[in-house]
Amino acid sequence: MSKLRVAVLGARGRIGSEAVRAVEAAEDMELVAALGRGDELSKLVEADAQVVVELTTPDSVMENLEFCLSHGVHAVVGTTGWTEERLARLRTWLDASPETGVLIAPNFSIGAVLTMKFAQIAAPYFESVEVVELHHPNKVDAPSGTATRTAQLIAEARSKAGCAPQPDATATALDGARGADVDGVPVHAVRLRGLLAHQEVLLGGEGETLTVRHDSLHHSSFMPGILLGARRVTAAPGLTFGLEHFLDLG
């Protein structure tokens, strides 16, 4: 059987360099290009890449995806910075390339995907829910894509269940003290040397609390998800948002 022809964009970055090694080690894949900032995207076409793994930065990802979709190259995207406006632009490119698939995964690690699922299940049963994400201090954005997605899923679950807004009697506060408000869910971002990528979802009800915590201790935690995404995206035209859809978690 022929090998899947995979290219990595952001190949010299923290996660990109780990992805290069993972693709090279995968028996069913061939690494056909490993590009960094400044490299010509035309190399993707010259290398006849079937799938691009996009692990660059929020300021680069849109241009890269526009190129991929206009050349019928499927994409597995880990880069953060997704807004409704960006997703709408991506959908117009996908409409023009209906056989091409894009997976955007806020987080490729199985534990983080399950954290989001568990938080979604638990959120309607507690009065209060807050998200705390903790990352290395070189991370470019805050809050993390994972925390934003977690808060959105929590808010959706609570709205569907008809939950009241969360209690919070704060009358005065320093700016930022209550975190960022993502659809009514407070999200707090910690940046600390020594950490990699961690998240806690804190849920509170009368006389009890529940904490769902996940820790990515090494970039290797993201690799099985990236490889799964690359294997599945070629048969999933259009936009898939969240690795859970390829894990049959709904």
Ligand SMILES: NC(=O)C1=CN([C@@H]2O[C@H](COP(=O)(O)OP(=O)(O)OC[C@H]3O[C@@H](n4cnc5c(N)ncnc54)[C@H](OP(=O)(O)O)[C@@H]3O)[C@@H](O)[C@H]2O)C=CC1
């Ligand atoms: N979904 C997930 O599971 C995960 C997602 N991420 C996300 O992945 C992204 C990258 O994170 P991280 O590796 O830590 O960041 P890094 O800054 O270490 O890596 C980004 C790399 O992309 C390069 N780059 C920038 N623009 C381009 C371009 N146009 N073409 C090719 N390469 C480019 C950068 O080059 P230069 O340094 O020269 O600018 C850099 O080498 C972030 O958005 C992060 O949040 C990270 C981990 C897991």
Ligand SMILES: O=C(O)C1=N[C@H](C(=O)O)C[C@H](O)C1
């Ligand atoms: O920049 C990182 O490191 C990570 N970024 C992603 C995010 O913003 O959620 C995934 C993970 O948290 C690591």
